[in-house]
Each structure stands twice: as C-alpha cells, then as structure tokens.
Amino acid sequence: MQSLIGCGSSIFPLKPNLKMYSNYLHATKNNLSNCTSMLPIVRKNGSHKIDEKYLEATLEKELIPKHVAIILDGTRRWLKAQGKPLNYDAFFQSNTLFADLCLKWGVSTATTFMYSFKNLQRGQEANDLLFGQLERYLENNLENFIRKEIKVSMIGERWLLPKSLQDVIKQVENATSTKHTKKLELMLAICYSGTGDILQATRNICEKVKAGLVEPKAIDEAMLDQELWTRGGPHPDLLIRTGGRLRVSDYLMWQLAQTELYFSQVSAPEFGEIEFLQALRSFQQRERTFGK
Numbered sequence: 001m002q003s004l005i006g007c008g009s010s011i012f013p014l015k016p017n018l019k020m021y022s023n024y025l026h027a028t029k030n031n032l033s034n035c036t037s038m039l040p041i042v043r044k045n046g047s048h049k050i051d052e053k054y055l056e057a058t059l060e061k062e063l064i065p066k067h068v069a070i071i072l073d074g075t076r077r078w079l080k081a082q083g084k085p086l087n088y089d090a091f092f093q094s095n096t097l098f099a100d101l102c103l104k105w106g107v108s109t110a111t112t113f114m115y116s117f118k119n120l121q122r123g124q125e126a127n128d129l130l131f132g133q134l135e136r137y138l139e140n141n142l143e144n145f146i147r148k149e150i151k152v153s154m155i156g157e158r159w160l161l162p163k164s165l166q167d168v169i170k171q172v173e174n175a176t177s178t179k180h181t182k183k184l185e186l187m188l189a190i191c192y193s194g195t196g197d198i199l200q201a202t203r204n205i206c207e208k209v210k211a212g213l214v215e216p217k218a219i220d221e222a223m224l225d226q227e228l229w230t231r232g233g234p235h236p237d238l239l240i241r242t243g244g245r246l247r248v249s250d251y252l253m254w255q256l257a258q259t260e261l262y263f264s265q266v267s268a269p270e271f272g273e274i275e276f277l278q279a280l281r282s283f284q285q286r287e288r289t290f291g292k
Contacts, residue, residue: 055277059105063284065237067109069252069259070098074243074267088130090269092137096144099186101276103148109185109234113251117157117193128162134190135165138172145176149183152176155229156192187230194253201227230255240279242268260286 075091095112102110115130138152145152152172161169169188204227208214214223226232235255239248244265248256262279264271 052274052277055274055281059277059280060284061106064106064280065260065283066107067111067234067236067238068102068107068279069111069113069236069239069256071113071239071241071243071249071251072098072268072271073241073245073249075269077243078267078269086126086129088133092133094268094271095137096141097272098276099150099184100148101273102186103150103184105276105280107184109187109236111155111187111189111230111236111252113192113249114188114190115192116189116249116251117160117191117196118250120160120191131162131165135162135168138168142172142175145172145186150176151182151185152188153185154188154190155197156188156190157196158191160191185233187233189251192229192251194248194250194256197228197230197252198224198254200229225254228254235259238262238279238283240264240276242266242271242275258288258290260288 072091072094075088076086078090079086095114098112099110101107114134119130120127144150154169154173158166158169169190201224205214205219205223209216209219222232230252235257236252236259238261239252239256239259240262241248242264244263246263248261252259260283262282264275264279266272266275
C-alpha cells in the first residue's frame with residue numbers, strides 16, 4: 001500500500017527508531033497544516049473556504065480513479081464532542097453523498113466500510129442501533145438506487161446480521177442487479193474483516209483441493225482473488241479515510257496492496273465535496289509505478 005497523507009506523500013521507514021518516528025510525525029503534522037495553504041482560499045460569510053471551482057478545474061477526467069474505497073470514520077467522536085446522543089443518520093447521509101460524488105465524477109466502483117467485524121464488540125445495544133438504522137436507510141433509498149442506476153451489493157459476514165436486515169439487503173441487491181443499474185457499483189462492507197476475507201477464501205480453495213477440483217500448483221493470485229467476497233472485482237485505486245486516524249483497520253487487506261491512501265482530518269458527518277476533490281487531486285499528483 002502506498003500512503004498519501006493529507007495532500008502530500010510520505011514513506012514510513014520499515015524499521016523506524018524513535019528519532020525517525022518523531023521526525024515523521026513532525027513532517028506529517030506540517031504536511032497536514034500546509035495542505036490548504038497550497039490551494040486558493042476564498043472568503044465566504046466571514047470564514048475561509050477552499051475554492052471548489054479551482055479544485056474541479058485542476059482535475060483531469062482521464063485520471064479519475066475507477067474504484068474508490070472509503071472509511072467514513074469519526075461519527076461517534078463528532079457526536080460526543082457536540083454532546084449529542086449516538087445516532088447514525090449523519091453517517092448514512094455521508095455515505096449517500098459519497099455515492100453521489102462517485103457518480104458525478106465518473107467513478108465506476110465504490111466500496112464503503114459500513115461496519116467492521118470488530119465493531120460487533122461494541123455490544124448488543126450499539127449493534128442493534130446501527131443495524132436498525134441501516135435497515136431503514138436501505139429501505140428508504142431503494143428507489144434512489146434504482147433511479148440513479150446504482151448496483152448495490154454486500155461483502156462481509158452476512159449471517160451475523162439480523163434476519164430482517166439480511167432480507168432487506170437481499171431485496172436491494174436483487175432490485176439493483178438489473179441491466180439498468182450500470183453507472184456505479186456500490187459495495188457495502190458490513191460485518192467485514194479483511195483478514196477474515198482472506199481466511200474464508202483460503203478455506204474455500206482448500207476444500208476444492210481436498211475434493212480434487214484444484215491442483216495445489218494451480219493456486220495463484222487470480223484464483224484467491226476470485227474466492228474473496230469482492231469476487232475478482234477491480235481493486236481500489238484510492239482509499240479515503242476521514243476522522244484523522246492513520247490506519248486501514250482490517251479493511252480490504254488483500255485488495256489494498258497497490259492502493260493510494262488519503263487521510264482526512266474531518267469527521268464523517270463533515271465530509272463533503274471539497275474533501276472528495278482534495279483526495280482526487282492528491283491521487284492525480286501521485287506517480288503510480290506498481291514496482292516498475
């Protein structure tokens with residue numbers, strides 16, 4: 001994975017000592033603080049704002065990533081800072097905006113980390129709240145998915161979800177898997193673990209070897225890729241993470257091998273087109289050599 005922090009790039013040493021780590025953090029802090037200083041700023045209603053039109057003008061359409069994955073992180077911290085009770089409506093609104101921005105800018109595949117396998121550790125009450133709101137979100141947006149020509153699918157441990165949510169997800173998948181839903185493929189990672197994805201794919205191949213359907217020497221990257229929940233689909237070109245955390249949190253661990261990473265300081269409810277365009281602009285400034 002190649003790391004893109006803020007609007008600049010950095011390579012973290014494989015075996016950093018404390019001095020190198022300190023220097024890295026100092027450089028990262030400067031990198032993030034200087035990010036907006038390189039972009040035109042306009043004043044609006046007494047506050048500063050990055051010039052969205054400038055960002056749009058600097059993007060090259062032929063270099064738009066084909067697959068963008070996102071971790072919309074920071075909702076709970078954002079709510080806590082405002083003294084508000086836990087509610088995921090703002091999180092789901094940001095997911096809707098993310099899909100709309102992918103449509104607007106010609107991204108053909110989008111994957112969003114709705115709820116990780118490890119998030120289940122938050123307890124029954126927290127899980128029930130998220131699952132209940134997710135179920136209503138999918139029901140309320142089914143017609144929008146169809147109208148916008150968005151094909152929706154789920155990756156993750158489906159069997160761990162409440163039966164009613166499983167049924168709604170299946171309904172949305174069936175309703176949006178027609179020939180008319182081709183503009184965007186939207187994958188929802190729910191109860192998902194990247195390492196778990198690799199493990200289940202490995203087990204599937206082992207079962208095929210045991211049954212005499214596959215020769216061990218025939219196992220290669222392409223075969224494993226086909227056994228993942230993403231079923232051999234295009235790997236992300238760009239991963240965006242909001243909320244200021246600098247990690248991938250067991251998300252698409254196999255698929256992110258050659259992905260560019262972009263970390264934003266804004267929380268998920270604050271994520272907007274400016275942040276999306278900044279990520280695209282940073283992506284286009286990278287030289288992708290794939291080891292060549």
